[in-house]
Amino acid sequence: MSIFSIDTSGLKNLPADTEGIRTAARAVKSAGQTIEDETTSAKTTWNGIRPLYEGPGEQALATSMAPAVLDAGELVESTTSLKEAAFTLADEIDDLNTRKGTFWDTTVPDQESNYNDNYADSAASRRQYPHAKATLQQELQRDFDAITEDWETAQTTFNSTVDGIARISSDTPAHFDYGTNSTRIDRAARLYRVAMGEGATAEDVEAYYAYLGKLSDQEIEAFAATHPDSRTAPPPVSAEPPAGDGYPAGKHGADWWDSLSTEQQAALTAMLPALVGNTNGVPYSDRNRANVTTLKLVRNDPDYTAEQREAFESIAKSLHPEEDRDGNTVPRGLLHFIPVDPASQRPLASVAVGDVDTADNVTFTVAGMGSGTNNMTGEVGNAQNLYDGLEGSRAVVSWIGYDSPDKPAWDGSNFNGSWPSLGSAAWESGTNSTEVLRSDHANTGGTQLAIFLDGFHETRDHTGDVPTVNVGAHSYGTTTAAVGLTETKYDVDRFVMYGSAGIDPSVADHASDFNVKEGSDGKAQVYATLAYDDPWAPAGQIGSERLSPTAEEFGAHVFSSDGEGNIDGQVGNIHYQDSSDGDGDWGYLEPDSQSYNTIDQILSGEADAVEYIDEARQDSDPKRVYELMQDAIDAKNTTIEVKEDVVEWFGDRKDDAVEAKDAVVDWTGDRKDDVVDFAGEAKDEVVDRADDARDAAGDAWDWAKDKFP
Numbered sequence: 001m002s003i004f005s006i007d008t009s010g011l012k013n014l015p016a017d018t019e020g021i022r023t024a025a026r027a028v029k030s031a032g033q034t035i036e037d038e039t040t041s042a043k044t045t046w047n048g049i050r051p052l053y054e055g056p057g058e059q060a061l062a063t064s065m066a067p068a069v070l071d072a073g074e075l076v077e078s079t080t081s082l083k084e085a086a087f088t089l090a091d092e093i094d095d096l097n098t099r100k101g102t103f104w105d106t107t108v109p110d111q112e113s114n115y116n117d118n119y120a121d122s123a124a125s126r127r128q129y130p131h132a133k134a135t136l137q138q139e140l141q142r143d144f145d146a147i148t149e150d151w152e153t154a155q156t157t158f159n160s161t162v163d164g165i166a167r168i169s170s171d172t173p174a175h176f177d178y179g180t181n182s183t184r185i186d187r188a189a190r191l192y193r194v195a196m197g198e199g200a201t202a203e204d205v206e207a208y209y210a211y212l213g214k215l216s217d218q219e220i221e222a223f224a225a226t227h228p229d230s231r232t233a234p235p236p237v238s239a240e241p242p243a244g245d246g247y248p249a250g251k252h253g254a255d256w257w258d259s260l261s262t263e264q265q266a267a268l269t270a271m272l273p274a275l276v277g278n279t280n281g282v283p284y285s286d287r288n289r290a291n292v293t294t295l296k297l298v299r300n301d302p303d304y305t306a307e308q309r310e311a312f313e314s315i316a317k318s319l320h321p322e323e324d325r326d327g328n329t330v331p332r333g334l335l336h337f338i339p340v341d342p343a344s345q346r347p348l349a350s351v352a353v354g355d356v357d358t359a360d361n362v363t364f365t366v367a368g369m370g371s372g373t374n375n376m377t378g379e380v381g382n383a384q385n386l387y388d389g390l391e392g393s394r395a396v397v398s399w400i401g402y403d404s405p406d407k408p409a410w411d412g413s414n415f416n417g418s419w420p421s422l423g424s425a426a427w428e429s430g431t432n433s434t435e436v437l438r439s440d441h442a443n444t445g446g447t448q449l450a451i452f453l454d455g456f457h458e459t460r461d462h463t464g465d466v467p468t469v470n471v472g473a474h475s476y477g478t479t480t481a482a483v484g485l486t487e488t489k490y491d492v493d494r495f496v497m498y499g500s501a502g503i504d505p506s507v508a509d510h511a512s513d514f515n516v517k518e519g520s521d522g523k524a525q526v527y528a529t530l531a532y533d534d535p536w537a538p539a540g541q542i543g544s545e546r547l548s549p550t551a552e553e554f555g556a557h558v559f560s561s562d563g564e565g566n567i568d569g570q571v572g573n574i575h576y577q578d579s580s581d582g583d584g585d586w587g588y589l590e591p592d593s594q595s596y597n598t599i600d601q602i603l604s605g606e607a608d609a610v611e612y613i614d615e616a617r618q619d620s621d622p623k624r625v626y627e628l629m630q631d632a633i634d635a636k637n638t639t640i641e642v643k644e645d646v647v648e649w650f651g652d653r654k655d656d657a658v659e660a661k662d663a664v665v666d667w668t669g670d671r672k673d674d675v676v677d678f679a680g681e682a683k684d685e686v687v688d689r690a691d692d693a694r695d696a697a698g699d700a701w702d703w704a705k706d707k708f709p
Contacts, residue, residue: 002108003115004137009190010148013183016097018090025086032072032079039072085161092154099147107143111136134199148187155183185223188215192227195235202247205235209248209256212275217267224271232294232339234275237451249451250458253281269293278336280455281462284356288333291349292319298339308340311347311373318351318380318398325388330354332380335397336452343444344403347373350452351380353387354395361394361468362456363603366449366484367577368475368501369436369540370407373400382577382589386472389591389600401452402445405435405476436476437544439483439504446483446507457490470494470603474577474588475537476501478528478549483507485514493517494607496599497528497556498588499537499575502546509547511555520608523555527602529588529595530616531561531572538618550616557612559602561588561595565611569594 015021119132188211194200195208215223224231237248248256257265257279269276269290276282277291298304299312319332335350356362363386367379376398383398390396435441453469460466469492473481478500485495486507495516508514511526519525528549530537541548550558559565561572570586570593578587586593598610614620 003112003133004108004140006108006137006140006144007190007193008144010145010187011096011100011151012186014096014100014151015093018093021086021090021093025083025090028086029079029083032076036072036076039068042068081161085158089154089158092150096147096151096154103140103144103147108140111140148190152183152187184215184219185226187211188219188223189227189230192230192235196233200235205237206247206252208235209252209279212268212272213256213259213264215264217261217263220264220267221271230272230275232274232297234272234278234338236342237278237280237455248279248281250280250455250462253279253455254459254462255281257282257286273297274337274339277334278338280451281459284333284335284352284459287335291334291337294337294339295334304339305345307374308345308347311376312339314376315347315349315351315373318376322384324384330384330387336401341403346403348401348403349373349376350397350399350401351376351383352395352397353380353383356395356397356456357460357463359393359395359467361390361392361470361603361605363390363394363396363470363472364399364449364453364456365396366399366445366471366473366477366481367404368473368477368479368499369405371400371404371477376400378578385578385589385591385596386600386603389596390604392604399449399452401448402480403441404445404480405438405441407436436501436540439479439507439544442476442479442483442504445480446485447487449481449484450487453484453492454489468493468605470496472496472498472599472603473500475499475575476540478502479504479546482514485516488515491515491517494525494527494602496602497526497549498561498577498595498599499530499534500528500549501537501540502544503549503554505545505547509554511549523557525607526556527559527599527607528554528556528616529559529561529598530618531574531588531595532617532621533573534575534618536575548616548619551619552615557607557610558615559595559598559610560613560616561593562617563594564613565594565598567594567598567601567610569597 115133115136188208191204191208191211195205197204212220260268265286269286270293273290273293275290277287277294279287282290295312295316299309299316301309304312315334315337319334321329321332324330330353333352333356335352335356336348337350338348340346341348354362365379365383365386367382371379379398379400383396387394387396453471457466457469471481471485471492471494473496478497479502481495481497482503485492492515495514503509511524514524514526516524516526526549530548530550538548540546547554549556552558559567563571570590572586572588572590572593572595574585574587576585576587577589588595589599590596601607601610
């Protein structure tokens with residue numbers, strides 16, 4: 001058995017012997033010739049009775065067999081062509097079997113020897129060439145795939161020849177189904193498996209897309225029906241640096257979509273909706289229709305977990321259009337939808353408020369820790385708030401295209417005098433984690449964001465109309481967006497950060513590092529704000545040692561959430577984007593808060609009218625950081641004092657119990673001593689009385705003897 005695993009499914013219907021094909025072809029050709037001979041003989045016999053007829057009848061009799069003879073002659077030509085095509089197919093099958101034998105008898109053993117001799121002979125070699133086996137296996141798979149492709153070509157050529165043979169009579173039914181080709185469907189399935197496999201390349205994904213473009217609408221239907229997983233699980237967009245160079249980028253997807261017939265587009269949208277719905281370059285109106293179809297397929301599927309179905313429901317509810325502040329109903333669209341992210345097993349999605357195919361100003365929002373499609377209604381609600389504050393042709397997209405880190409449990413009550421560090425037990429409690437202090441999620445999510453943004457640029461560029469593109473990010477979303485905006489091929493117009501959990505200094509240490517266009521002041525249009533009463537953002541920055549984008553040295557345009565500057569609005573006093581309790585809290589995107597009003601002005605293209613500050617108060621006021629620390633210390637001390645009081649109370653009760661026990665023991669001991677003493681005294685009394693009795697008896701005896709001698 002080979003050490004390599006080769007997918008051989010493409011040749012599963014390759015005949016091992018071709019004599020049966022040749023024999024059948026000869027028989028068909030012979031039968032056609034026999035029919036022609038018999039027809040010609042019948043015509044000769046028929047003509048022999050012509051003298052029995054006179055007038056028009058004689059002529060009708062003479063010509064009545066002519067069509068049959070003509071059809072017989074055409075039949076001979078057709079069977080001859082069929083025989084030649086069959087013999088050609090048989091010759092090619094023989095050649096393919098020879099190549100297949102050489103592959104297994106020579107090529108594979110040679111590669112096995114190559115691997116064993118050069119890469120597997122020692123642990124050092126295996127460490128130096130960790131992917132050698134996978135590389136050799138890919139080369140072998142390509143060699144085998146070349147045989148498979150030639151087999152498919154041979155069948156297609158034969159089928160085309162058969163298809164080109166005209167029917168001899170309209171009364172003769174066809175006995176070959178030309179609508180679908182099982183080999184072509186098998187080929188599509190194999191390419192799908194490769195594109196979905198671990199280590200799939202851009203070329204693998206492109207090959208799958210290209211082959212789908214060769215299938216008829218009936219074959220697309222047959223493929224989806226026989227391989228249902230392909231309907232809801234599309235191949236991931238390959239991420240090769242720079243991110244937008246993977247496949248399919250927006251340009252690839254647009255060209256591919258345009259190359260399809262209307263029938264193919266309709267079949268793919270209906271039968272492979274997850275693929276269409278997540279292909280950059282396809283118009284977003286078509287993607288929305290496809291993604292809604294996917295959502296309908298999975299919503300009530302019991303194979304998904306309760307948590308996944310809960311997210312599906314939230315996504316579905318978030319698509320319900322709402323009215324803007326002027327009473328106009330604003331459309332919503334599902335721009336991308338992955339029912340199950342392979343890494344996190346969570347659904348991912350993006351919902352647009354407004355028409356992204358036509359809008360002149362489009363903003364993408366990136367949420368932070370604890371966000372997810374399980375709260376898609378809330379995330380899209382924030383997007384709706386932003387949309388309502390803007391004017392003109394605009395759209396706002398809530399992008400939940402990555403697995404955000406979970407919220408930690410840290411709330412200051414277990415503070416030990418310094419900010420919790422990465423890995424500290426202060427951040428670990430039950431299901432909570434330190435994910436927010438690491439950059440893993442940001443690195444993965446940032447790449448996906450870059451692909452999405454570049455895909456949007458190229459999709460709109462394909463129609464000749466690239467709009468203004470903004471990115472707004474909150475909390476850990478700023479950490480993620482920072483990664484993405486260093487990987488994009490195309491600059492965005494503006495980048496706005498609010499309540500940032502910090503920027504990884506290995507990604508960017510200055511606002512000019514982002515792929516963001518410059519403004520009228522010659523600086524990158526990067527904006528940031530941090531509320532004075534936001535405790536989470538600085539905790540994330542300090543705990544992870546990430547940079548604060550609202551610090552003066554970072555170089556962003558810093559605007560106030562604390563009442564400074566020329567933009568009116570309520571002072572922000574929480575970390576979150578909005579307040580769900582309505583109890584006097586003002587989040588960063590809460591309508592009528594100062595941060596919300598300023599962000600709307602920036603996204604509307606009026607950033608020059610905003611008065612900026614050097615840096616946020618938290619960055620310039622060490623006392624504030626101390627106060628936050630002291631609040632945490634006080635909370636800890638209060639907890640400790642309560643704990644000590646409880647311990648002391650229980651200690652006192654224990655002492656009381658011990659003293660009570662000792663008292664009982666002492667009392668019992670005293671009573672025991674009393675009993676012992678009393679018993680001794682009683683014994684002595686009895687002995688004394690006995691002595692008295694004996695003395696009395698002696699005295700009486702002596703008296704009696706004296707009295708009665």
